[in-house]
Amino acid sequence: MGLMDIAIIGGGPIGIACGLEAQKNGLSYVILEKGPIVNSLFNYPANMQFFSSSERLEIDEIPFISKEAKPKRDEALEYYRRIVTSNKLNIQLFEKVLEVEKANDIFHVRTNKGQYQTNHVIVATGFYDIPNLLNVPGEDLPKVSHYYNNPHYYAGQKVAVVGASNSAIDAALECWRKGAEVSLIIRGPEVGQRVKYWVRPDIINRIEEGSITAYYNSTVKTIHEDSLEITYEKGATKTIPNDFVLALTGYKPNFQFLEMLGIHISEDEKRLPEYDPETMETNVENLYLAGVICGGMETHKWFIENSRIHAKMIVRNVLDKKHK
Known part of the structure; x- marks a missing residue:
């Protein structure tokens, strides 16, 4: 694959939303997920019931029908899997990002399976991988x-x-x-x-x-x-x-990975990454954050329901830059 418009790191609900938005707008993209589809949700407890109702977990206005008002984990897994398969999203599973380097305005993304070159990167990795x-x-x-x-x-x-x-x-x-x-x-x-x-x-x-x-x-x-x-x-x-x-004392984002990308992180206990709330672009040009990762240690601030909009904000900014 040649030079792409966007590489999306993380294949959770928000990463999938970013892929959908890129695809709808004719942008070339890849979603890189280190585990199965929506890996973080897959690792939730088997009987978990969401706090949010099903319509608040929907992405791209695709209906989410559940038996109860607040869906269970397995219903969410099925919902997001069907979105990926029915829309034929370009998602690479069990492919972990090891390194991202930027040279001459091009991001070089190295994974355990290969390498990608892209003009823009979206980090949508959530926070569930590192326990406190x-x-x-x-x-x-x-x-x-x-x-x-x-x-x-x-x-x-x-x-x-x-x-x-x-x-x-x-x-x-x-x-x-x-x-x-x-x-x-x-x-x-x-x-x-x-x-x-x-x-x-x-x-x-x-x-x-x-x-x-x-x-x-x-x-x-x-x-x-x-x-x-x-x-x-x-x-x-x-x-x-x-x-x-x-x-079960909570989890935190992979700050080491964000710092490796060159993203500034506040030095207080909140550890907030730097980004423009209008575009979601970080202090690194053409590098964006989406989803719960934006909240640093305040992992209760961002959810699927209030960060779905990040996909549209980012893709709009990418298109604006492309058309200049």
Whole structure:
């Protein structure tokens, strides 16, 4: 393949939206995805239900029909897969981008399978690949996982779930309902306020009735083969018998990759990448950001529903430059 108009890094919903928009406007493009179609959604828990309704997850006004108002993970996988296949999008799967270099206004993109040359690059890689670590002794034990898939695995086991957001609360409830003995380790004084509104009362009731044990204002101190040591109010410590730890404390973008591209990132805790909110172009000319990656560590700010517009903004800017 010769020189292209756009290379899109990331084949999630927003990367697919960018590909659709490029295709509709007659631009040559490729979507490079390191895993399967919508790899990040594929790695969501098997029973996950979205906070958003199906119409808010639609891209390019293609109808998303789901059994319930808020679709499940498998319905989303099918929806985005059908968009890719029915529109014959140029997506290269299981192709990981290793390096991007810019020379003479041309981006040279090297992957594990080949090389591409392009005038513009869109980074739509999301944030789900790098977990926020606890950074405690024992975190590398096989019993510890930063991802959660199916509660059946934990039936009859003592499970500690670390976190207070949607992923942690969903895991705690599902594992308890499959017969696990669940402890919740929560850094703050309460269950997270952003937990889905129909789930939050459920977990609070399970805690209040004693079905799930919650330790508030607590952090993990050490993880052992058969136990877990936590620090809670006023520095006191407690040892909890334990078989598995689900450390669901959130994820972060690949800042190292963004910095390798030459994108400026703020030095405060938000770690916001630099881009023009009117065009989504970064401080590197002809290099764009799309989707949740724009929020840095504020991974709750951008979703599919409010970043779908990025595709149109970017392609409009690319066309304006091309027609000058």
